[in-house]
Amino acid sequence: MNGLDDTHDPALRSWVPSANEPGTDFPVQNLPFARFRRRGSDTPWRVGVAIGDQVLDLKLATVQCPWGDGVHDLLEPLAQGDLNAFIALGRPAWRTVRQALSMALAEGSDQGPFLELCLVPQRLVEYAMPCFIHDYTDFYTGIHHAMAVGKLMRPDNPLLPNYKWVPIGYHGRASSISLGGTVKRPSGQVRAATGADPVYGPSRRLDYELELGAIVGPGNAPGEPVPMAAAEDQLFGLVLLNDWSARDLQAWEYQPLGPFLAKNFATHISPWIVTMDALAPYRRPFVRVAGDPAPLPYLDSEFNRAAGALDIRLEVGLKTAAMKSAVRVSHSNALDAYWTLAQLVAHHTCNGCNLQPGDLLGTGTLSGPAPGQGGSLLELTAGGREPLTLPNGETRSFLEDGDTVVLRARCEAPGAAPLGFGTLAGTVVG
Amino acid sequence: MNGLDDTHDPALRSWVPSANEPGTDFPVQNLPFARFRRRGSDTPWRVGVAIGDQVLDLKLATVQCPWGDGVHDLLEPLAQGDLNAFIALGRPAWRTVRQALSMALAEGSDQGPFLELCLVPQRLVEYAMPCFIHDYTDFYTGIHHAMAVGKLMRPDNPLLPNYKWVPIGYHGRASSISLGGTVKRPSGQVRAATGADPVYGPSRRLDYELELGAIVGPGNAPGEPVPMAAAEDQLFGLVLLNDWSARDLQAWEYQPLGPFLAKNFATHISPWIVTMDALAPYRRPFVRVAGDPAPLPYLDSEFNRAAGALDIRLEVGLKTAAMKSAVRVSHSNALDAYWTLAQLVAHHTCNGCNLQPGDLLGTGTLSGPAPGQGGSLLELTAGGREPLTLPNGETRSFLEDGDTVVLRARCEAPGAAPLGFGTLAGTVVG
Numbered sequence: 131m132n133g134l135d136d137t138h139d140p141a142l143r144s145w146v147p148s149a150n151e152p153g154t155d156f157p158v159q160n161l162p163f164a165r166f167r168r169r170g171s172d173t174p175w176r177v178g179v180a181i182g183d184q185v186l187d188l189k190l191a192t193v194q195c196p197w198g199d200g201v202h203d204l205l206e207p208l209a210q211g212d213l214n215a216f217i218a219l220g221r222p223a224w225r226t227v228r229q230a231l232s233m234a235l236a237e238g239s240d241q242g243p244f245l246e247l248c249l250v251p252q253r254l255v256e257y258a259m260p261c262f263i264h265d266y267t268d269f270y271t272g273i274h275h276a277m278a279v280g281k282l283m284r285p286d287n288p289l290l291p292n293y294k295w296v297p298i299g300y301h302g303r304a305s306s307i308s309l310g311g312t313v314k315r316p317s318g319q320v321r322a323a324t325g326a327d328p329v330y331g332p333s334r335r336l337d338y339e340l341e342l343g344a345i346v347g348p349g350n351a352p353g354e355p356v357p358m359a360a361a362e363d364q365l366f367g368l369v370l371l372n373d374w375s376a377r378d379l380q381a382w383e384y385q386p387l388g389p390f391l392a393k394n395f396a397t398h399i400s401p402w403i404v405t406m407d408a409l410a411p412y413r414r415p416f417v418r419v420a421g422d423p424a425p426l427p428y429l430d431s432e433f434n435r436a437a438g439a440l441d442i443r444l445e446v447g448l449k450t451a452a453m454k455s456a457v458r459v460s461h462s463n464a465l466d467a468y469w470t471l472a473q474l475v476a477h478h479t480c481n482g483c484n485l486q487p488g489d490l491l492g493t494g495t496l497s498g499p500a501p502g503q504g505g506s507l508l509e510l511t512a513g514g515r516e517p518l519t520l521p522n523g524e525t526r527s528f529l530e531d532g533d534t535v536v537l538r539a540r541c542e543a544p545g546a547a548p549l550g551f552g553t554l555a556g557t558v559v560g
Numbered sequence: 561m562n563g564l565d566d567t568h569d570p571a572l573r574s575w576v577p578s579a580n581e582p583g584t585d586f587p588v589q590n591l592p593f594a595r596f597r598r599r600g601s602d603t604p605w606r607v608g609v610a611i612g613d614q615v616l617d618l619k620l621a622t623v624q625c626p627w628g629d630g631v632h633d634l635l636e637p638l639a640q641g642d643l644n645a646f647i648a649l650g651r652p653a654w655r656t657v658r659q660a661l662s663m664a665l666a667e668g669s670d671q672g673p674f675l676e677l678c679l680v681p682q683r684l685v686e687y688a689m690p691c692f693i694h695d696y697t698d699f700y701t702g703i704h705h706a707m708a709v710g711k712l713m714r715p716d717n718p719l720l721p722n723y724k725w726v727p728i729g730y731h732g733r734a735s736s737i738s739l740g741g742t743v744k745r746p747s748g749q750v751r752a753a754t755g756a757d758p759v760y761g762p763s764r765r766l767d768y769e770l771e772l773g774a775i776v777g778p779g780n781a782p783g784e785p786v787p788m789a790a791a792e793d794q795l796f797g798l799v800l801l802n803d804w805s806a807r808d809l810q811a812w813e814y815q816p817l818g819p820f821l822a823k824n825f826a827t828h829i830s831p832w833i834v835t836m837d838a839l840a841p842y843r844r845p846f847v848r849v850a851g852d853p854a855p856l857p858y859l860d861s862e863f864n865r866a867a868g869a870l871d872i873r874l875e876v877g878l879k880t881a882a883m884k885s886a887v888r889v890s891h892s893n894a895l896d897a898y899w900t901l902a903q904l905v906a907h908h909t910c911n912g913c914n915l916q917p918g919d920l921l922g923t924g925t926l927s928g929p930a931p932g933q934g935g936s937l938l939e940l941t942a943g944g945r946e947p948l949t950l951p952n953g954e955t956r957s958f959l960e961d962g963d964t965v966v967l968r969a970r971c972e973a974p975g976a977a978p979l980g981f982g983t984l985a986g987t988v989v990g
Contacts, residue, residue: 303913383726391907480748
């Protein structure tokens with residue numbers, strides 16, 4: 131039911147030695163996609179697949195290596211560097227290519243000698259956005275985040291009445307999505323203390339948000355909702371997502387139409403798209419705690435109840451300018467989401483709204499229920515009132531210039547090959 | 561200061577007879593751009609300019625007609641059907657082409673014999689989206705709309721404290737923007753009466769919103785705000801915009817992140833982009849009523865105070881299935897906006913958010929202050945409590961299947977040539 135096949139066999143090993151190292155994010159069971167080129171070159175961006183500490187160049191691989199019947203045609207858009215065109219082909223194509231790449235990269239493959247010449251070390255490459263994102267929607271599925279933020283604003287009534295019925299979401303800015311590196315501290319209008327006029331200046335409450343982002347598959351025609359039964363087929367894969375947020379701008383601007391300048395200065399995603407097919411061993415039942423309403427029928431399916439949720443461990447590291455390496459400041463799990471990705475697709479399209487290949491759906495901040503599991507500083511510091519003390523004695527209410535935020539995600543479970551998402555790091559500059 | 565030149569001379573006439581008829585929207589002083597092809601053909605979309613009841617085919621015109629020094633190169637992206645590339649060139653290029661087209665289409669032009677062969681009657685063409693829109697932002701500049709809607713929800717406190725300081729806006733959905741024709745009634749989740757569970761079903765409170773949409777010019781780099789002094793150069797032109805809205809979905813979903821499914825099923829724009837350069841004679845001072853705060857410095861400029869606002873008359877017609885033609889149900893003016901378009905650009909980018917050529921900025925619903933000037937049925941019917949009675953005796957609280965909404969905009973003032981935007985019509989289907 132979860133789509134498990136030979137490609138998920140935890141005993142499978144690759145002829146690329148680094149793919150068999152225990153800590154790698156990119157064993158042969160993962161096979162995520164990115165767009166890359168050799169750093170410093172000015173060649174067109176190519177689509178590649180991560181294997182251990184290498185990138186398999188799919189342009190070279192398509193040309194240099196013999197492939198089975200039908201596979202070569204499916205590789206063609208990848209060879210042309212166009213991940214959107216491959217995404218548009220849909221799940222049968224994705225699975226055929228996954229099978230082919232898995233066999234080709236597995237120990238003992240007779241394609242190995244051809245593909246060895248198509249590898250580039252990851253340390254020598256730079257990345258581009260993995261696909262063109264026309265529309266970006268950010269949801270609010272992290273119920274512990276919604277509770278924590280709600281408590282700061284409405285202590286007696288933290289969760290609004292619609293939360294447990296509606297997968298709340300809003301449209302984000304597509305133009306300012308990037309792979310990160312740095313984020314420039316935004317300026318904006320903020321409310322002055324004690325009734326004075328608002329002022330324009332640099333945000334003093336700059337924050338990160340720990341999210342996952344889903345890359346949409348083939349999409350749907352305008353006016354044609356995607357039912358739950360077809361929703362999983364609209365999900366290509368996942369990236370890490372940092373939804374940078376200026377809390378002071380947000381507090382002043384967000385009523386009545388939602389966040390705007392507080393978010394749209396920058397959204398960062400990780401370069402590697404981990405496919406939903408790779409994540410099949412980490413599917414888990416979707417559960418509702420006793421007393422919570424069952425989802426309305428348009429948000430419900432047998433498959434979703436059995437396997438709609440994902441067990442993905444998430445963590446945030448923070449490195450200040452005075453530190454040599456990042457320290458973990460929080461951790462949570464994608465299971466903390468109140469809605470599944472399929473429910474987000476079904477809800478988003480239930481009014482006829484059309485999704486397109488490569489569209490990005492953010493989960494919203496994924497915080498855990500316990501202290502230390504907040505996916506943002508807003509939560510970890512109780513709105514800035516209880517600063518974090520870092521191991522070197524520094525304190526942080528919100529981010530300071532020179533701070534680097536590092537997001538990671540990793541899947542581990544008995545009977546399945548561990549895999550990861552790589553890292554997403556961003557440094558605040560003034 | 562307003563950029564008035566020979567192209568705005570109200571005495572200017574065209575050798576295209578229909579462009580000289582008093583009621584035309586498209587005299588030689590207008591020269592709006594669209595993408596079109598002969599209806600029923602499957603040729604690539606071409607960029608054209610409206611003149612009277614004709615379209616000047618800019619692919620043919622570029623090839624067939626001699627043009628002055630430098631003009632031919634600027635026409636090249638238009639000849640290729642790529643309005644975004646032309647928009648990216650910026651105002652000096654736009655003005656050069658406007659001058660050249662104005663002279664070529666003016667009475668007595670020796671280019672007339674060449675260009676006569678490049679005309680297609682508008683009644684024989686169909687239109688495509690005039691440009692690619694990556695990001696769509698909808699603002700909330702209609703203060704009378706904000707007041708009226710606020711009153712329905714918060715009778716004692718209709719306008720939120722940020723309204724007169726912040727040009728409130730939010731991101732809309734780009735994928736579902738189209739030229740209209742029909743709009744399919746959306747389904748969604750709505751709150752049930754008297755504490756019962758919410759239900760999923762067709763919207764019963766479907767509404768329109770009368771807006772203008774600004775097409776963004778060359779854009780700005782990430783992290784580099786556009787100051788007010790440069791904001792006008794980021795505005796290419798305007799279209800009519802109908803922000804279809806499902807009020808019942810909106811009421812249940814919009815807190816805390818703003819409207820989502822209530823809006824993103826469809827947004828319609830008119831095919832012709834009326835350039836800001838054509839609108840120069842209709843610039844008016846930007847004024848604040850006594851007692852309202854002056855805009856913060858980042859939203860202020862001398863030019864904006866002198867000429868930042870636009871005098872554009874707007875109206876909404878409604879035709880039910882039982883009617884032969886539309887009746888006017890409301891009228892307002894773009895002067896009813898609380899913020900100018902330049903202020904929207906400066907605000908949108910003040911945090912470093914990057915705009916791109918072809919982006920769409922909606923004004924928000926432009927309602928007038930008086931009864932009968934509401935730009936939506938929500939206002940005209942006081943939230944559905946006071947249905948409109950139409951001339952044929954029918955009543956409407958919200959839109960019914962078969963209803964057609966027709967938006968129009970027109971500029972008229974002493975000493976300036978009248979011009980218009982064409983029409984934007986959409987029919988509700990079940």
